[in-house]
Every structure is written in C-alpha cells, then in structure tokens.
Amino acid sequence: MKRPRRVAIVHEWLVTYAGSERVLEQMLAVYPDADLFAVCEFLPPDERRFLGGRPVQTTFVQRLPLARSKYRGWLPVMPFAIEQLDLSAYDLVISSSHAVAKGVLTGPDQLHVCMCYSPIRYAWDLQHQYLRQAGLGWGPRGLAARWLLHKLRDWDARSANGVDEFAAISEFVGRRIDKTYRRDSTVVYPPVDVERFTPAGAREDYYVTASRFVPYKCVDLIVEAFRDMPDRRLVVIGDGPQMPLVRSRATPNVTLLGHQPFPELLRWLRGARAYLFAAIEDFGIAPLEAQAVGTPVIAYAGGALPETIPGLDAERPCGVLYDAQTPAGIRDAVRRFEREGDRITADACRENAERFAPDRFRAAFETWVERAWDAFEARRSRGLPARGEAELGTLVGGR
Structure with missing residues (x-):
C-alpha cells in the first residue's frame, strides 16, 4: 500500500519544552522528515535541541505586538491564524492539539489525524472554573470573556469535523472528546522519561509533592492537610502565583523549597516515603515520574490518574487513591498508606512507569497512524469518504 510521501506536523505554540513538547519530540523521532508548523515559536535557545535543527513555519501571530511575552492574549485570532497555514502539498497531516492546532484546513485526498491532549478545557467543561480563578465575573470583562469562549466553542466543534481520526492521551480525555465532539478516539498514552527518573538510595521519613503553584494543582490542600499531622x-x-497562599498555610512540619534544579528534585523524589498529588489531570506525568524512581503515590482519584496508578485493590499496587479532594481526604489517604502501604514495592512502581516509556509511545503512535493511513488508502481506492470505522482501543499502557 502506498505510504505518505510528505508529512506535516502541526503543534500549538512552541514557547517552552514542557509536556506536549515532549510528545512532539517523540512524534518527530517517528517522522524525522516531517515539516513542522506552529501558531508561533519563541523557544529559548537552550530548549530548542529537541527540534533537531529543523525550522518551524509559523502564522502571522509570530509578528503581532507583544506576541513573545503575551502570546496567549492573541487567542481570539488563533483559530483564524491556524486556518491560514497552507498544507495542501502534504499527504498526511498530524496535529498536536490542545487548543487550535487541529483546526488546520485539509482536503479530501489528505489524511488528518489529531493527537488530542484535550478539547479546549477553558472553553468547555472547565469554563466556569477558569473564569472564577481569573476573577472574571459578570462585569464587562467577564461578559466579553464569556462571549469569546462561546464563539471559540462554535469554532472548535466545527473544526473537529476536519479531523479524520483522533487519538486521546487517556481514557479520561477520550470521554471528553466523545462528550465535546461526539467522536471516537484511540488511547495513546504520552511518553514518560523513565531513563532520567531512576531509583537510587534509601527511603527517609518524609512525604514530598512537586508542582507548579496554580489553583488546579491544589498544593494548598496538601499543605493544609499536614497542619493536623504535625508528627x-x-x-x-x-513555585508559582499561589506561593503566598501556600506559605500562609504552612506549619513547621512543612518545608517549602521553591523551585529546585533537576538533581535536587530527583534526590527528594527518591528519598520520600510517598509522593502526594491532589490535581485532576488529563494524564499526569509527575506521578509516573515518582513511580519511575520507585516511590509510591498518594493521589486524588480524579481525571486519568486511576488509569496510571494501580491502587491498593490491584494485584501489584503502586499507591493509594482517595475520593475526597479535601485536606481531610488527603489525611485519610496518608493514614491508609501507613497502615497498608507495605504491599507497595519499589519494583512494582518502576515496572508500572515503564509501561509509558518513550519507545512504547513511539511504537503505539506509529501503529495508530499507520492503521489510519491504511484504512484511508483502502477507502480512497474504493472511492469512499476518508473517514470510516476506526480500529479503536488502547495502544499503549500495558492493557
């Protein structure tokens, strides 16, 4: 069967080497000859290595005033901007999308597959939460934001029709894709750098959490939970904008270290009794990095975390999952861990994390794209529409 000659990968925006960029790095390893596109690109020189020297073709947002420092402020024009990328010369278009990248325009003889980190969370189910956290009520600014998000939902739903196949980064995101776009998806879990996070050293008598201090991470709840566990x-x-709040809730048994370089982060993760996590995540890389060093995880049982942390009811548990996203719920989980955590082994945690190693992601991602391409070519040879019945399921994650 004919293979795609020209491949384009469309990423959202390139401003830092973070979660979705680590996925992009592995996509580029699978398709090293692909051309790369993005809304804008302002990567610092020391974070560009993963691009392998390839150029990034950007939209007019790249040249707008203050785009380098305030690129998110240009979100209202990004749907229009992404539609201006001319991808007509490519056989296969892969969008790497959590906002507008999937909105690129393609034709009937092109296959467009989307690696979806989530539909636009702040425009759909989390709109009210984001508006509250931004202090946008029902005044003029709040009404303008609500109208903008309303129009963004319209565009987002319409542009989903241009995607032939979706991959979701978790079953949780797959359910959000179904709810938002009424489309099926294949689960392809993101890669975790298990070679960088390795076990070493002995356990010490402390718990650890590491996160950006933003509202949805709920670091303040974890700190408050230890107020009533002074022993x-x-x-x-x-670090982050919630540092004053977190500091105000810290008691003498809580040590705030601020941002730490990677060697220090690794040292603290390796020595902890357990890693604590209270956020609702679409995937959740940090709890898997903790497991990669052999450290058990105590996490809120929301979002995708039940997919990646085998709880105490599992044959080989790697952590404790709790149902109440409150300080009391965290305290109960810590006490349960201390009662029953001897069933959790460092080997089990490490082996669970290895299910998400980069080589497994690359194999699953390539399999998903090739299946989509083969089905696309078979339908096209019979004169059928590009979209048909996908071969769905979970392609990575040890299922």
Whole structure:
C-alpha cells in the first residue's frame, strides 16, 4: 500500500519544552522528515535541541505586538491564524492539539489525524472554573470573556469535523472528546522519561509533592492537610502565583523549597516515603515520574490518574487513591498508606512507569497512524469518504 510521501506536523505554540513538547519530540523521532508548523515559536535557545535543527513555519501571530511575552492574549485570532497555514502539498497531516492546532484546513485526498491532549478545557467543561480563578465575573470583562469562549466553542466543534481520526492521551480525555465532539478516539498514552527518573538510595521519613503553584494543582490542600499531622514531615517543591497562599498555610512540619534544579528534585523524589498529588489531570506525568524512581503515590482519584496508578485493590499496587479532594481526604489517604502501604514495592512502581516509556509511545503512535493511513488508502481506492470505522482501543499502557 502506498505510504505518505510528505508529512506535516502541526503543534500549538512552541514557547517552552514542557509536556506536549515532549510528545512532539517523540512524534518527530517517528517522522524525522516531517515539516513542522506552529501558531508561533519563541523557544529559548537552550530548549530548542529537541527540534533537531529543523525550522518551524509559523502564522502571522509570530509578528503581532507583544506576541513573545503575551502570546496567549492573541487567542481570539488563533483559530483564524491556524486556518491560514497552507498544507495542501502534504499527504498526511498530524496535529498536536490542545487548543487550535487541529483546526488546520485539509482536503479530501489528505489524511488528518489529531493527537488530542484535550478539547479546549477553558472553553468547555472547565469554563466556569477558569473564569472564577481569573476573577472574571459578570462585569464587562467577564461578559466579553464569556462571549469569546462561546464563539471559540462554535469554532472548535466545527473544526473537529476536519479531523479524520483522533487519538486521546487517556481514557479520561477520550470521554471528553466523545462528550465535546461526539467522536471516537484511540488511547495513546504520552511518553514518560523513565531513563532520567531512576531509583537510587534509601527511603527517609518524609512525604514530598512537586508542582507548579496554580489553583488546579491544589498544593494548598496538601499543605493544609499536614497542619493536623504535625508528627509527619512534608517537603514541597515548586513555585508559582499561589506561593503566598501556600506559605500562609504552612506549619513547621512543612518545608517549602521553591523551585529546585533537576538533581535536587530527583534526590527528594527518591528519598520520600510517598509522593502526594491532589490535581485532576488529563494524564499526569509527575506521578509516573515518582513511580519511575520507585516511590509510591498518594493521589486524588480524579481525571486519568486511576488509569496510571494501580491502587491498593490491584494485584501489584503502586499507591493509594482517595475520593475526597479535601485536606481531610488527603489525611485519610496518608493514614491508609501507613497502615497498608507495605504491599507497595519499589519494583512494582518502576515496572508500572515503564509501561509509558518513550519507545512504547513511539511504537503505539506509529501503529495508530499507520492503521489510519491504511484504512484511508483502502477507502480512497474504493472511492469512499476518508473517514470510516476506526480500529479503536488502547495502544499503549500495558492493557
């Protein structure tokens, strides 16, 4: 069967080497000859290595005033901007999307597959939460934001029709894709750098959490939970706009270290009794990095975390999942871990994390794209529409 000659990969925006960029890095390893596109690209020189020297073709947003420092402020024009990328010369278009990248325009003789990190969360189910956190009520600014998000939902739903096949980064995101776009998806879990996060050293008598201090991460809840456990020590790594709130809730048994370089983060993860996590995540890389060093995880059982953390009811548990996203719920989970956590082994945690190694992601991602391409070519040879019945399921994750 004919293979795609020209491949384009469309990423959202390139401003830092973070979660979705780590996925993009592995996509580029699978398709090293692909051309790369993005809304804008402002990567610092020391974070560009993963691009392998390839150029990035950008939209007019790249040249707008203050785009380098305030690129998110140009979100209202990004749907229009992404539609201006001319991809007509490509056989296969892969969008790497959590906002507008999937909105590129393609034709009937092109296959468009989307690696979807999530439909636009702040425009759909999390709109009210984001508006509250931004302090946008029902005044003029709040009404303008609500109208903008309303129009963004219209565009987002319409542009989903231009995608032939979706991949979701978790079953949780797959359910959001179904709810938002009424489309099926294949689960392809993102890669975790298990070679960088390796076990070493002995356990010490403290718990650890590491995160950006933003509202949805709920670091303040973890810190508050230890207020009523003065005999237990918590180490908190990270920084962000909620640092004053977190600091105000810290008691003497809580150590706030701020941002730490990677060697220090690794040292604290390796030595902890357990890693604490309270956020609702679409995937959740940090809890898997903790498991990669052999550290158990105590996490809120929301979002995708039940997919990646085998709880105490599993044959080989790797952590404790709790149902109440409150300080009391966290305290109960810590106490349960101390009662029953001897069933959790470092080997089990490490082996679970290895299910998400980069080589497994690359194999699953390539399999998904090739299946979509083969089905596309078979339908096209019979004069049928590009979209048909997908071969759905989970392609990576040890299922």
